[in-house]
Amino acid sequence: MTERALRLGTRRSRLAMAQSGQVAEAVQELTGRSVELVEITTYGDTSREHLAQIGGTGVFVAALREALARDEVDFAVHSLKDLPTAQPAELTLAAVPVREDPRDALVARDGLTFAELPEGARVGTGSPRRMAQLNAYARSHGMTIRTVPIRGNVDTRIGYVHKGELDAVVLAAAGLNRVGRSDEVTDFLSVDTILPAPGQGALAIECAAHNASLAAALAELDDPYTRAAVTAERSLLAALEAGCSAPVGALADLLADGQIVKEMRLRGVVGTTDGSSLVQLSTTGPVPETETQAMALGRELAAEMLAKGAAGLMGERAL
Numbered sequence: 067m068t069e070r071a072l073r074l075g076t077r078r079s080r081l082a083m084a085q086s087g088q089v090a091e092a093v094q095e096l097t098g099r100s101v102e103l104v105e106i107t108t109y110g111d112t113s114r115e116h117l118a119q120i121g122g123t124g125v126f127v128a129a130l131r132e133a134l135a136r137d138e139v140d141f142a143v144h145s146l147k148d149l150p151t152a153q154p155a156e157l158t159l160a161a162v163p164v165r166e167d168p169r170d171a172l173v174a175r176d177g178l179t180f181a182e183l184p185e186g187a188r189v190g191t192g193s194p195r196r197m198a199q200l201n202a203y204a205r206s207h208g209m210t211i212r213t214v215p216i217r218g219n220v221d222t223r224i225g226y227v228h229k230g231e232l233d234a235v236v237l238a239a240a241g242l243n244r245v246g247r248s249d250e251v252t253d254f255l256s257v258d259t260i261l262p263a264p265g266q267g268a269l270a271i272e273c274a275a276h277n278a279s280l281a282a283a284l285a286e287l288d289d290p291y292t293r294a295a296v297t298a299e300r301s302l303l304a305a306l307e308a309g310c311s312a313p314v315g316a317l318a319d320l321l322a323d324g325q326i327v328k329e330m331r332l333r334g335v336v337g338t339t340d341g342s343s344l345v346q347l348s349t350t351g352p353v354p355e356t357e358t359q360a361m362a363l364g365r366e367l368a369a370e371m372l373a374k375g376a377a378g379l380m381g382e383r384a385l
């Protein structure tokens with residue numbers, strides 16, 4: 067008996083197709099079953115409103131999840147940073163593969179780096195997190211930049227620079243890599259300066275909770291360190307009671323002594339979009355071995371950030 071093809075639900079954007087295509091190949095290799103891509107349009111793809119105005123989290127994710135719930139597809143691939151922090155009981159986060167480059171990247175005219183941007187440079191980003199940190203960095207380095215809210219897919223955003231409408235745009239390095247446009251990057255923004263969104267650069271592979279055999283097969287693609295890191299980052303986000311459009315950056319990484327992994331570090335930042343105030347803190351702990359431990363690391367840092375006034379800085383977000 068030949069088993070039917072596995073149906074992978076995907077958004078139609080170039081980025082979604084690229085990441086779904088890569089996962090489809092890996093799953094095909096793993097299971098020996100063919101994988102068919104099923105295209106699904108989400109509200110986040112069709113709306114021209116600014117992401118912060120569409121409101122709530124998960125605009126890119128909801129339609130894929132509905133298709134999973136209706137059994138129209140067997141599994142779905144999401145950008146982990148687009149996933150709401152609450153996991154629905156009927157779905158399993160079957161795998162979090164090894165994370166790609168988590169950094170934000172600058173695509174600027176004339177090959178400019180961020181430090182080389184001229185006085186008053188117009189920098190496009192729709193992300194309050196990026197605005198807050200870019201403006202804070204500029205302030206502390208005596209630069210003046212103007213952040214300009216934009217949205218759209220990778221090609222649209224890069225287009226603003228090529229058409230001369232903006233001096234630069236900021237995008238996730240991982241997204242540019244996945245669609246084969248990393249050659250456009252003129253500067254990679256260090257995570258020491260600009261913390262990425264929780265989960266940035268990581269993928270989430272989700273299937274129905276009742277489909278235990280598929281979940282077990284997909285789990286082969288899981289990377290425990292990436293999963294622990296993104297779990298801590300998302301736990302921080304949830305404990306701050308912030309969503310994916312909030313000005314929150316977070317990154318967990320491993321601290322090693324030579325080859326020996328010693329601890330996990332979690333860094334977090336919250337700020338006002340004008341960059342006038344930031345709360346930026348870091349904590350370290352033993353490398354989490356369970357989801358509970360990873361979540362505790364995130365909650366611990368959130369409590370410290372809230373004690374330093376983080377909540378007051380998130381109030382202005384437009385929802």
Ligand SMILES: NCc1[nH]cc(CCC(=O)O)c1CC(=O)O
Binds near residue numbers: 081238265268269
């Ligand atoms: N918010 C949209 C989004 N969701 C995931 C990525 C790509 C990178 C990733 O997987 O983190 C992007 C584009 C961007 O932020 O530039």
